[in-house]
Amino acid sequence: MPLPVTLEDIERAAKAIEGAVLRTPLLPARHLDEITGTSIFVKYENLQDTNAFKERGALNKLLSLSAEERAKGVIAMSAGNHAQAVALHATRLGIPAVIVMPLNTPHVKVAATENYGATVVLAGETVDDAREEADRLSKEHGYTWVHPYDDSYVIAGQGTIALEMLEDMPELDVLVVPIGGGGMISGMAIAAKAKKPSIEIIGVEAVLFPSMHNALSGKERPAGGNTLAEGIAVRRVGALTKEITSELVEDIILVSETQIEQAVNAYLTQQKTIAEGAGAAGLAAVMAQPERFRGKKVGLVLCGGNIDPRLLTSIMLRELVRSGNIISIRCTIPDRPGILGEISTLIGGLGGNILEVSHHRLFLDVPAKGATLDVTIETRGSTHAATIIKALEDNGINVAHLASADLRN
Incomplete structure (x- = not known):
């Protein structure tokens, strides 16, 4: 066949x-x-x-239309690239274009489609809802469908x-x-x-x-x-x-x-x-x-x-986290003067760059005379990060990875 x-x-x-x-x-x-x-x-x-x-498929479809179909205009349903392709080339060819997009379509995409010269209709919560509205408008006004994929010209x-x-x-x-x-x-x-x-x-x-x-x-x-x-x-x-x-x-x-x-x-x-x-x-x-x-x-x-x-x-x-170039750790520390300076000096001495620090005294899973210190560090990679963590642990500081470690999976 x-x-x-x-x-x-x-x-x-x-x-x-x-x-x-x-x-x-x-x-x-x-x-x-x-x-x-x-x-x-x-x-x-x-x-x-x-x-x-x-643009390739949209333009080929538009070029296939008869003079009568061009005069009546076209309609498409899309929340993204197809909408802009139809809008651009329909406007260039002098063909009126209506694009139906879901209500939750990001404003930047709606604006881009309108800037290419199409009339945008927002309808429905989903793409299927938008398709139903496009079908209705097509039948009501005689628009020609420019389907995003299921069309031989496209x-x-x-x-x-x-x-x-x-x-x-x-x-x-x-x-x-x-x-x-x-x-x-x-x-x-x-x-x-x-x-x-x-x-x-x-x-x-x-x-x-x-x-x-x-x-x-x-x-x-x-x-x-x-x-x-x-x-x-x-x-x-x-x-x-x-x-x-x-x-x-x-x-x-x-x-x-x-x-x-x-x-x-x-x-x-x-x-x-x-x-x-x-x-x-x-x-x-x-x-x-x-x-x-x-x-x-x-x-x-x-x-x-x-x-x-x-x-x-x-x-x-997120990729920097996966590669170990950025790590977030939680240190359990004694609550005494100078401890923050000691930790930052240790990390800096090993070439780590501290991006963010958060100090907590009210967490109930640490002793009353203790505290937690959340530190985000920029490193040269996972091996360098492991070196920094080992140095902290060798100095008596308990270290745990925060949730960002899950991104490595």
């Missing part, structure tokens, strides 16, 4: 969007090679105008990513692609398998949202939760994308929230580029299972870079 999208569809999409969507670079990532023990090549879709790959547009990757690096052995609704991996798999049948296609989902994994395996792992990879946090995959993925994708790897955090941090610190959680999912899979990819040339799609700067800062700090 033929698939609903062909290589010819994707090649037509490539010509249609040429010049309006950036042909992003595919570059070697030698620092990531050292972390994973493989040869990684990154496709930087975070360099698009909206900082995400969604799938073809996303497939242009793989065309470019294999043009730039024909030697790629495997593509590791994030999966939300499945539009990107479907288009990429069709293009890549047609150009190079031997290439392996591996999908990646957040363990909290294993929707395609469930759909293909028949399992019923729970889907839901507060994931860093909200861009691929989809409960229901598309009918078209399920069909294509089941036919062409070899496997789906599920990655944890910690693994996604570590991949976001690796992109930032090693490649000096910004990835949102969904954008880093492919790297998270390779870092989680490096032996699976060892000796292969691996193509990754950094599919989006829209992440809250405060969240990015938090991820960086």
Whole structure:
């Protein structure tokens, strides 16, 4: 049975969007090679105008509309990158666009979508609620749906990513692609398998949202939760994308929230580029299972870079805790003059930098003549941190790690 999208569809999409969507670079990532023990090549879709790959499929769909459909306008449902992609290119083409977003969508995303020229309607508490409102408005006003993933034109547009990757690096052995609704991996798999049948296609989902994994395996792992990879946090995959993925994708790897955090941090610190959680999912899979990819040339799609700067800062700090570069300890000490100076002198003498100190006298689990001292210390790494802790203990100070130690897991 033929698939609903062909290589010819994707090649037509490539010509249609040429010049309006950036042909992003595919570059070697030698620092990531050292972390994973493989040869990684990154496709930087975070360099698009909206900082995400969604422009490809959205524009290809918009270009397929008749004059009558353009005049009536389009509607989309999205809380993120798809909304901005539709808004940008619909405005550029003179097509009225309505984007329905859940009520709890962050204001920065609503503002960005409006700034691209779309009319934003806030409706419902969930994405499914927003979809129902978009359906209603579409029927009422005759808007054309621009679906985020389950549309043949959208799938073809996303497939242009793989065309470019294999043009730039024909030697790629495997593509590791994030999966939300499945539009990107479907288009990429069709293009890549047609150009190079031997290439392996591996999908990646957040363990909290294993929707395609469930759909293909028949399992019923729970889907839901507060994931860093909200861009691929989809409960229901598309009918078209399920069909294509089941036919062409070899496997789906599920990655944890910690693994996604570590991949976001690796992109930032090693490649000096910004990835949102969904954008880093492919790297998270390779870092989680490096032996699976060892000796292969691996193509990754950094599919989006829209992440809250405060969240990015938090991820960086959490990674410093995991690596032992920042430690938080609780010292049980005698309550006598000079003890704080002695401790700070000891830590400073060993090269530790005290970031924060909190002194408590009223905790009931220490003697009345004692106290606790919570200290956050910047170190040169876990070995250096262990040296500081041993020195404190050798000087008669009881030391316990605080809850931040749990982040190492």
